[in-house]
Amino acid sequence: MGKPVVVIVGRPNVGKSTLFNRLVGKGVAIVEEEPGVTRDRLYREVEWCGREFVLVDTGGVVESPESPLEVAIRRQVEQALEEADLVLFVVDYKTGVTAEDQAIASMLRRTGKPTLLVVNKVDKFDPPPVLSDFYALGLSTEPIPVSAAQGLNVGDLLDAVIDRLPPEDREEERPQAEAIAVAIVGRPNVGKSSLVNALLGEERVIVSDIPGTTRDAVDTFFTWEGQPYILIDTAGLRRRSRIKEEAERQSCLRARQALRRAHVAVLVLDGAEGVTMQDKRIAGLIEEAGRAVVIAVNKWDLVPSSRKDAPRYLEALRRELYFINYAPVVFTVAPEGFGVTQVLTEVERALANARRRVREQELWEVVEEAQLRNPPPRVKDKRLEIYRAYQVAVEPPVFLLQVNDPELMTPYYRKYLENQLRAAFDFTGTPIRFVLRRHKKRREKHV
Template sequence: MDDFEDIDEAVEDFDTPETRPARLAIIGRPNVGKSTIFNRLAGKKLAIVNDQPGVTRDVREARSRFRGHDLTLMDTAGFENARGQKLEARMRAQTEAAVMDADLCLFVYDAREGVTPLDRIFADFVRKSGKPTVLVANKCESRAGDHGVNEGYSLGMGDPVEVAAEHNIGFGELDDEIEMALRDVVLTVPDEVIDTTEAPVRIAIVGRPNAGKSTLINTLIGKDRLLTGPEAGVTRDSITIDYVWQGRRVQFHDTAGMRKKSKVNETLEVLSVQDTLRAIKFAQVVVLLMDAESPFDKQDLQIADLCEREGRALVLGITKWDLVKNKSEMSKALREKAANSLQQLKGVPVVMFSGLTGKSVDRLLPAIERVQIDWSAKLKTSELNDWLIEKVQRHPPPAVQGRRIKPKYISQTKTRPPTFVLKCSRADKLPESYKRYLINGIREDFDLWAVPIRMYVKADENPYDNIKRIKGMEPLKENKRRNR
């Protein structure tokens, strides 16, 4: 496998209606190189990799095609010997659930450190689960790992496969071992066959740290798929969750909280924010989640402005609504605040709910569906030009330096977001205020609220320009003949 590239797109979905993809979990204690192996097998740099232990916290999934097999790769949190309500204990529970859900496990340990007591505790759990397992001795790029490789036999998982994930060494042998193990995996037929030819609606859930993004997604899908807790900054990677809503495929992207840029100093947080920005870039609809106790913070408005600049449809979600006492008065104030603070996204829907209790969460997906339809809207050129004539007659553009500006033709050139080209005379003189007048008119008259609208003004071509140019060149050609 060649060195992977830093590619932002999700791994292509290769589901087939006959069987589900085999699920391969990459497991081990913290900082043994699981995420690096995950990226190598996926063929793309998806998971955040850092020397700091415990970077991965949630189970991150990616679809891949492996020697004719459909695979769902699962990158898991490092196994910690912790119990109770600590963050490490909740991470351990997620990893154990991933093992039980997997068809095949890659048990990774650090050959340079050798087999540790924590490796033995986790290996005992994996053996009792009965899951087929391939033992991987990572960091074998030098002789320093030879002793650790030999210790791997004591785990009772067969011969360790020697790799150096950071340097892309040993993956040919590892691929062979995975292929051999997959031959014995029996895949079940899915309970419900979903049409995979239709692309899913990609929804990014963004906001400040500890706004309740992971809790909201868990409530929407009806299970504790994502790690949650009172600690700020629990989520680090952007985690993609597949879901089916009313027969339609949906992908939720849980993201790390975004703080003010001046406060983001640590390398790990910088990588997390970059992952969030990529999720926004490739989403169709962004849900900006705000705490009902402190909504419309300056950072919230900056995130909303970023979504508008990226051309994403936006929905404002106000969570922790169960803590609000005077709900009617607060609801009215929030809608007025949205209208005044986000004039570039007039009519943006504001949905109030409690992500923890699930109260009114069912209002969110219909609101997302409406703005996604508007975001993909295509208007007829004839209707647009009839509308333009009416708008110009009602409010003509101001004359500049005593000369009129004449808008002549408008057409929609693309969707997602709706983008228009306006042809007019003296295009460079058309005031921005008049352009905003036309954009707001499109919103109101064609009911395109809450989505960014792009409008480009171009000069109307004069059909006589070419004739004048040709006529102006003729005397020059005659003069050249005379000079000869």
């Protein structure tokens, strides 16, 4: 990306995510008193005094990781440190220096990375806080007191960050292609994080068999065949009745927010389990958001041989998800990389189609021919008449129809017109919207 990387590290529950949210300027990371809520690396761009950098939030480091999740979190932190230009080591002013803090300090000294020691949870600066105990961590940096929750002294911290960043590259910047934001969505444990890791070729997000491992919407930047991407790995969407804790509720909210800021959604299904009611609900959220969409049928290797007939499987899937039957379907085995690059190919195609603009004359020819071939049905002894058609928006494509009476448009005929447009133009992967406006003038010849 070209921007310096600043990584936040520390033991659990010292306020890393609160600091991350404060520096980013909005609630991105989930913040809760339960230790270990942040599990994956979160990436956001920050600007201060005209200087931009990428800020990374990481999970809490424990001194002796025992559970598979603790081991995975530590591995995530170590990978983040490898790409760091600067480290913000966060400690807790109220609890003082702990053995875990000492262990993390030792790890940071071995990396040789420039480090700022951030003493969080300092609620009062008059009189000045006593920070002498924190020099025992042996870091060649003066402790910087802050209150992330209250925003106290955060400006001074940002000043220190800017001072310690590597010099800016003043070479003439080349224009870059716009990054495609892709939200990876689906219910828990269908393989979303495995798909992200396969796309990246590294373990960027934690993968486990425990449903709900990913709690934040995790942004990851990468480039494929010259095209930059932002992958948003989201927590699995659950039914509301299944949400038992605040972190899970926030995870579902993050997934919905991810859809709003994504260009394309990749709906990941468990091929072995087939389409569930929850899959349908998530597909409905994507359609409602108006996002271009690609369906990834993951775990294709686990589908029984009796059902492993792709055309028949696809036909059944189309019936279940009929309301997004325009979405391309890719069969994948994420851990083996099977079908993974095809997902990106279809993502690019879906976005291009969502941004497609149809010339007015070509659009009207299709609409006029559709009416001649199949006139609108009568409703209360009146027939719908379409006088003009315009495309007024993209992402998704929106078509304005000037008609004699909008109430005469039936769902059947609306679908018929959509099918005619899809047959004439390539709108694979994107929804289509119609807006009807009453036109009182007599029908005019279209030119």
